[in-house]
Amino acid sequence: MSSGAAARPATRARKAHGERTRQSILETAVDLASAEGLEGLTIGRLASEMKMSKSGLFAHFGSKEELQLATVDAAREVFIREVIRPAFETKEGLLRLWKLCDIWLGYVHDGVFRGGCFFAAAASEFDSRPGPVRDRIAEIMKEWLSTLRRAVVDAQSAGQLERGVDPSQLAFEFNALELGANWAFQLYGDRQAFARARDAILERLRRHATKSGAGVLPTTSKGKKGRGVAAK
Amino acid sequence: MSSGAAARPATRARKAHGERTRQSILETAVDLASAEGLEGLTIGRLASEMKMSKSGLFAHFGSKEELQLATVDAAREVFIREVIRPAFETKEGLLRLWKLCDIWLGYVHDGVFRGGCFFAAAASEFDSRPGPVRDRIAEIMKEWLSTLRRAVVDAQSAGQLERGVDPSQLAFEFNALELGANWAFQLYGDRQAFARARDAILERLRRHATKSGAGVLPTTSKGKKGRGVAAK
DNA sequence: GGCGAAAACGAACGTTCGTGCTATATTGCG
């Protein structure tokens, strides 16, 4: 009903040239919204950015709320492409858990979104504003938290992480440290915050790593390139 | 020039009844802004909440930006009263550091501001919006971070915390965990997040506490009442 | 009790918001 990516049953093969502009509108929308907020993302502003008329652009979505929802989902796609997918190139275990955190921090540092983590900003903006947009944001962030938690469990199953640690607790802490780094970077431009978050995360990973797990972690948090897969 | 609290040189003793309404406007403004954001805090909305006319209310501030600045400073006063002052009743050292974190979490949990931590929301809203408001918010959050850092240093001076730990690093981590709890509570209503943050903070404090420091920390993170000053 | 200042009001300003309508380009298919 909504996620029309590429799953039409071949009955309607045409209708492609509206979809394309819609997509490029959403690219701009995501960028704009990450900086000015999902509510500050105004249709007039977006239209002038796209050199389109308000009404022409508006017709693609039908309402502002639909535009916001589409923007959130577009941001989710970017997040998956920039963070999840790269981290999942590493096979499950302690290193993938680390990669998830490391790449997340890199994605904020490198300014994939103009205003830092799109979802951190969106969550904070909508957390007191009930409705479908808020629900969708919460859902997506829950996906992320689950991914983090799942990575912890997998690392335990692989025998690289002590079984005593609570996966939800660890996921909470890592997510908090990431949000903290994002916060410090957005507010102060403090790049050191990334190193602080990495230090804190690595320290926890090291403390709870088993003997076989300790080897896979990078030796320092400074360099961008981790040491790579050493174990096995 | 601005902070006219109660420091007039007795030349002008009158002029109190405008200041009072101004103060009560700001109370409402703080509450409103914490939920709907500093930009969503609209003059018309605020006026109708106060049962005043837009123009009558407006005259107290002269511009929306001035209103926002005054609101931010009013929120700072609340924060000092609700968090800083209570924590500073405990004498400097490891316990005060813990109190700062513990009370902060309580202040979010108990809903001192309708939308969670006022400054977490404001920082996120204004971090991509240069200007005096953003600067003031950043300044206030820096005060908080400094307070946290200072508490770490004091705990070290008191011989209750290992001197090896980096005060800025610890302040960063604690602040991040607090923001993380605030985030989880606002978005999911997840009260468990407070316990998670407390656990994480306490664990770090315990790990780096000296022998003489270990005694002052509470035995569990569950109860609201800490064990109290046991050492010395 | 009346005077002057401070405080609150009501109406209007120009702008921008989201959202409808209607008409005109643009395009894919027979």
Add this chain to the structure above:
DNA sequence: CGCAATATAGCACGAACGTTCGTTTTCGCC
């Protein structure tokens, strides 16, 4: 080519925004 569907533009709307202005109410003080 011509036709139908789609995509974009133009225009107008009611509401809300921050702000200004001139007037009216309130209130401390002589």
